[in-house]
Amino acid sequence: MRRGTTSTSVYPSQLAALAFIASVTFKVLMLPRYFAGECGRQFWLAAAIMITLDIAVFAFVYKIACAGGLCSLDIPLAVKNAALILAVVGSAFKAVLFCSETVAYAATTLFDEGLWRLVLASLVPALAYIAYKGFNVIARVAQVAVWLIGAVVVLNVLLADFNGDPDAVLPIMPDAGVISACDKYLFWFGDFTPLMFCSVAVDMRRKHAPVLISLAFIALFTIGFTIALACVFGGGTTYASFAFAKLSVFNKLSKLLGALDFPVVSAWLIMATIKLSLLLTAVAEGTAHFVGHRGAAAVIAAVAVGLVCKLAVGNVGAAHDFFTGGVRYLAAVVEYAVPMVVYAAWELSRRRRERRVCA
Amino acid sequence: MKLKPSARKWLVIPLLFVMFALLGSLSSGINLLDRAIVVGVALDGAPGDLTLTAQIVVPQNGGTASGGDEFAIFHSKGETVAEAVENLSLGSGLRASFAHTDVILFGTDLLKAGPQEPLEYIFKSDLVRDTALLVAVPGEAGELLKTKLTVGESVSYHLLEMLQSNRDEAGQNPMTLQRYYFDWFTLGGACYMPLVTAVEEKDGSIAPDATDDAYRLELTDTVVMTREGYALRLDGEESKGLSYGTKRINSGTIPYEDGEGRRLDAVILDSHPDFRAVGEREAELELTVMCRPAEKPHSEGGRQVGVLDESAVEQIAAAIEDRVIACFEACREKDCDVFGLREVLYRRYGARIRAEGDGLLHRLELTVDVHVFTK
Numbered sequence: 001m002r003r004g005t006t007s008t009s010v011y012p013s014q015l016a017a018l019a020f021i022a023s024v025t026f027k028v029l030m031l032p033r034y035f036a037g038e039c040g041r042q043f044w045l046a047a048a049i050m051i052t053l054d055i056a057v058f059a060f061v062y063k064i065a066c067a068g069g070l071c072s073l074d075i076p077l078a079v080k081n082a083a084l085i086l087a088v089v090g091s092a093f094k095a096v097l098f099c100s101e102t103v104a105y106a107a108t109t110l111f112d113e114g115l116w117r118l119v120l121a122s123l124v125p126a127l128a129y130i131a132y133k134g135f136n137v138i139a140r141v142a143q144v145a146v147w148l149i150g151a152v153v154v155l156n157v158l159l160a161d162f163n164g165d166p167d168a169v170l171p172i173m174p175d176a177g178v179i180s181a182c183d184k185y186l187f188w189f190g191d192f193t194p195l196m197f198c199s200v201a202v203d204m205r206r207k208h209a210p211v212l213i214s215l216a217f218i219a220l221f222t223i224g225f226t227i228a229l230a231c232v233f234g235g236g237t238t239y240a241s242f243a244f245a246k247l248s249v250f251n252k253l254s255k256l257l258g259a260l261d262f263p264v265v266s267a268w269l270i271m272a273t274i275k276l277s278l279l280l281t282a283v284a285e286g287t288a289h290f291v292g293h294r295g296a297a298a299v300i301a302a303v304a305v306g307l308v309c310k311l312a313v314g315n316v317g318a319a320h321d322f323f324t325g326g327v328r329y330l331a332a333v334v335e336y337a338v339p340m341v342v343y344a345a346w347e348l349s350r351r352r353r354e355r356r357v358c359a
Numbered sequence: 360m361k362l363k364p365s366a367r368k369w370l371v372i373p374l375l376f377v378m379f380a381l382l383g384s385l386s387s388g389i390n391l392l393d394r395a396i397v398v399g400v401a402l403d404g405a406p407g408d409l410t411l412t413a414q415i416v417v418p419q420n421g422g423t424a425s426g427g428d429e430f431a432i433f434h435s436k437g438e439t440v441a442e443a444v445e446n447l448s449l450g451s452g453l454r455a456s457f458a459h460t461d462v463i464l465f466g467t468d469l470l471k472a473g474p475q476e477p478l479e480y481i482f483k484s485d486l487v488r489d490t491a492l493l494v495a496v497p498g499e500a501g502e503l504l505k506t507k508l509t510v511g512e513s514v515s516y517h518l519l520e521m522l523q524s525n526r527d528e529a530g531q532n533p534m535t536l537q538r539y540y541f542d543w544f545t546l547g548g549a550c551y552m553p554l555v556t557a558v559e560e561k562d563g564s565i566a567p568d569a570t571d572d573a574y575r576l577e578l579t580d581t582v583v584m585t586r587e588g589y590a591l592r593l594d595g596e597e598s599k600g601l602s603y604g605t606k607r608i609n610s611g612t613i614p615y616e617d618g619e620g621r622r623l624d625a626v627i628l629d630s631h632p633d634f635r636a637v638g639e640r641e642a643e644l645e646l647t648v649m650c651r652p653a654e655k656p657h658s659e660g661g662r663q664v665g666v667l668d669e670s671a672v673e674q675i676a677a678a679i680e681d682r683v684i685a686c687f688e689a690c691r692e693k694d695c696d697v698f699g700l701r702e703v704l705y706r707r708y709g710a711r712i713r714a715e716g717d718g719l720l721h722r723l724e725l726t727v728d729v730h731v732f733t734k
Contacts, residue, residue, distance in 0.1 A: 125378055129371070170707075249488055
């Protein structure tokens with residue numbers, strides 16, 4: 001990589017780290033509370049269904065990344081442009097949603113009377129800078145951060161001190177509430193679309209093990225976390241905002257050290273920064289494909305997301321209402337339909353090329 | 360003007376300084392000396408007219424008011440908990456900080472009028488940690504918080520010690536904020552909290568500086584509530600029955616009579632309750648209890664003492680069964696599913712149980728099967 005330029009090239013291990021962080025980060029904050037409000041204690045089942053769907057769609061995203069990334073795919077121009085526009089819009093919307101959640105968490109729990117506008121003002125430059133640096137840098141940061149995250153998770157599992165009821169997940173009955181929750185909170189799932197912009201390093205395209213391990217961890221962690229939450233809070237999860245912070249209190253160390261488990265908070269903040277940067281980088285890459293100036297696009301995207309959060313969204317309640325409205329079907333299209341359509345178009349183009357070569 | 364890549368790199372440093380300055384300004388700038396660290400809270404009154412009493416440590420001067428030499432008591436009023444908390448800071452001139460609040464006391468007036476609104480606020484707002492213990496007080500909870508104790512400690516800390524050190528004993532039924540909400544959202548929706556009473560103890564003072572009007576705290580009874588509010592008060596024996604049915608016990612004793620009519624004690628080493636649905640209207644509590652005689656085995660006049668024989672085991676099993684049934688019957692009379700039996704049936708039989716409604720509890724049969732093992 002030349003100095004001063006950015007690259008979308010990542011190693012499979014980096015892609016695996018990015019996939020884990022992209023998928024897990026905002027599923028352990030507000031989502032369990034929303035889910036529980038919609039389908040009671042069965043919310044873990046809704047999470048399990050959606051995460052299975054996500055993992056299935058990741059297969060297409062991974063294929064696209066192995067083929068060189070969305071921007072360099074040899075597919076019909078109309079399909080590529082439509083996919084890029086949808087990915088940019090979808091990622092920008094998600095960035096607004098998750099930025100508002102991050103700001104709400106930081107402003108209400110980390111600071112005494114924290115002013116959320118200042119949290120936002122501090123977050124936006126950091127996100128703009130990381131997004132400006134591009135996928136390669138985010139991937140390297142994720143690769144480092146994933147060890148810290150792993151250590152924190154292991155520590156919390158080993159020191160867990162729950163007064164939970166394991167039978168609280170029973171009876172396992174996927175009812176209408178579960179389906180309704182899956183439908184209503186589509187915007188909180190998917191999460192792999194930005195990875196379509198990455199390109200897996202050419203000489204590493206046959207190394208699938210890190211990605212498979214990452215997918216296993218995504219499923220294990222998300223489902224395990226929601227089950228633990230259901231066992232500890234039951235239906236009360238509907239009042240448990242900032243779920244990961246609520247759950248991390250129940251460990252042996254917290255009894256000695258106080259209410260907040262700082263390693264968990266630090267790890268989550270790193271994850272949130274990476275996730276938001278990833279979304280903004282996707283917006284920048286997609287925009288740059290049409291208008292050039294990737295760096296400027298990244299900075300403008302970060303500032304725009306910050307301004308929308310401040311001026312239009314205001315609080316997480318407003319974000320929740322907007323993103324669970326009709327706009328949620330945009331997420332279904334962007335996160336699930338776009339990767340499949342792009343992959344299908346690439347596969348068709350590839351076969352057509354092969355036929356042409358043979359002829 | 361186009362900057363060189365190396366110059367751009369240097370620009371990051373001032374950018375970081377700006378970010379740190381912004382983050383620094385997030386702090387409200389209140390130093391420790393201007394804070395009131397609340398260690399215990401008492402809530403009285405009724406929803407819409409709440410009285411909040413806080414036992415606080417004032418770092419500025421160590422505190423001087425009643426409730427212990429290092430602690431001060433402040434009151435505030437408000438229509439909601441949030442308003443009362445705000446008024447507490449305004450009234451005391453110190454910023455109230457609840458991060459170290461371990462005990463929340465509720466006056467029975469508030470429990471009868473409906474504690475749900477304040478509790479919901481406390482849980483949703485993250486005002487205190489979820490491990491905070493909830494305690495009921497007959498009469499005014501704020502008055503109890505001011506009580507001078509024989510042990511010379513503050514009520515909040517002493518209560519916390521009592522609840523923590525005896526939590527594995529029968530009769531003590533500690534309830535955390537998290538567990539309260541877990542139970543509240545179960546199908547039966549019954550919750551409970553220990554009831555603390557202040558008992559005057561003029562002659563039994565144990566602290567050197569205890570005054571004549573010093574009190575000690577007692578935690579023998581339990582208050583049971585439904586989603587609607589206060590339902591009933593369980594006495595000491597019924598509270599023990601509740602303990603046997605809801606938690607593992609690995610401390611405390613249970614009396615029995617030996618062949619010669621002498622009253623002896625068995626020490627409970629471990630107990631494990633397991634509720635099971637036997638039929639759609641029948642539940643079973645299988646309770647496994649491990650105990651040993653309080654006295655060490657020895658021989659007295661050629662007779663072996665300190666051994667739990669078959670008769671002792673039967674007495675222990677019967678005593679435990681009686682307590683559990685007494686608790687169940689007392690609660691059933693008030694429509695309180697304190698053992699969560701509807702939930703047990705629901706987990707086994709699903710939606711049919713939900714459809715049965717509240718009347719199910721009265722049609723339900725509970726069998727208690729106590730297995731006592733000796734060591």
